[in-house]
Amino acid sequence: MEQLNTYLNVMERDVDLLILEELLVSESFTNWFVSEATRRPSPIRIIGAWHSVSNAQLGESDLIVKFEEETGLSEAILIENKIDAAAQTEQGHRYKMRGEKGITQGEWAKFTTCLFAPQSYIDRNSEPYDVELSYEQVVTFFQAQADVRSQYRATFLQEAIEKNRRGYQSVVCPRMTDFATAYLDFVARNHPELNPEVAKPRAAGHDWIHFYPIPNQRNIVIVHQIRGQRIKVIYHGQLNKYDEIADKFADIVDLPLAVKPSGKSVTVSTEAPFIDLANSTFEQVKGQIRLALNSALAIKNYLIR
The missing domain is CATH 3.90.1150 (Aspartate Aminotransferase, domain 1)
Structure with missing residues (x-):
């Protein structure tokens, strides 16, 4: 057993749920993540976080985190998580459209679209997002924490990075x-x-x-x-x-x-x-x-x- 990998295969949904949990239960992680994504270091109050939020016309956001800054205005980060799968057509544009629709519907006053992926994926990405946040940055955050749980999180994401390096085999049409x-x-x-x-x-x-x-x-x-x-x-x-x-x-x-x-x-x-x-x-x-x-x-x- 000791020779087996801890994880048989890390999937994007696995990473989605790990990040979702951290956003909902860890104030320090949420403030750090929001600061990295918005480029603003101010403390926030989280309103909620959701996985796989779909719109019939505009598609699906892997994760959405909604929060308030000291101004009291609600903001959202719409997160597209990628390990190695190819981008869908105009995926980045649809994220922006979903963000704009959230404003018109009164869900939030401002939004940021974020690509969350291994750095090697980000380096070859051509889809437009407001910001890009790498798995490696999150690994560094977890490694800086003293608790065993955070070290596990870092190891888990490192496995996803290794999967990206091994490459994605798309289904040829x-x-x-x-x-x-x-x-x-x-x-x-x-x-x-x-x-x-x-x-x-x-x-x-x-x-x-x-x-x-x-x-x-x-x-x-x-x-x-x-x-x-x-x-x-x-x-x-x-x-x-x-x-x-x-x-x-x-x-x-x-x-x-x-x-x-x-x-x-x-x-x-x-x-x-x-x-x-x-x-x-x-x-x-x-x-x-x-x-x-x-x-x-x-x-x-x-x-x-």
Whole structure:
């Protein structure tokens, strides 16, 4: 028995419930967690914490913690917990939409969206969240405590970090893989200037098609979000250049564009045609693909002008 691992397999739900318990029973942990997430060190009074809060239209928040600061205003942190699973399409945006809906419904006056994950996952994340909090930071917090319980918590999360390092094996969807491969081959043949990504096996929800039109600048990407019906430029990690980016597109009148901050990044987007991925092959929707690519090509020209 002594040679066996204590945990057979740490799942995201296991981590959810561990953090939920700490938020509900440990005042020191809750104040530390809220301070790290909000970047404000003031003490708080917790109102409650909840696991797996769902909205029929906007999806699910893994954890929500609601609290009051000394001002008396209620705030919330909406937490997406990831060990190694791939992000869902526009997951970070839906967290923001759920936060905004909470304001309109009077649930809280302010909110913060938070990605909670191992640091290696955070380093490759492209979804927009207000803040990112790593498992490693929480491990350090627990290790600094003197009690055996906290040391157990640290060991538990360290096992989740090790699982992340071993990697996630997604379930390949042949239909989505074939569609994306046909799409990327078409672009490579007809519009190589868009510099499409290399085709790889895909899971069912992996419907973003990426283009890298500026050589040696992988932090500026054009994305066709098929189900989201958007052609979008993402300036990764360039929120400090928001005004400059907005000015760059301000005088464009022949293509309706929306420039928005998105976490630490900036996005510039326009609408794309509806494509029924569930019931169509690439050849059946090639006309819609051409229209979407026309928008991508126009945006590409604005990028390099």
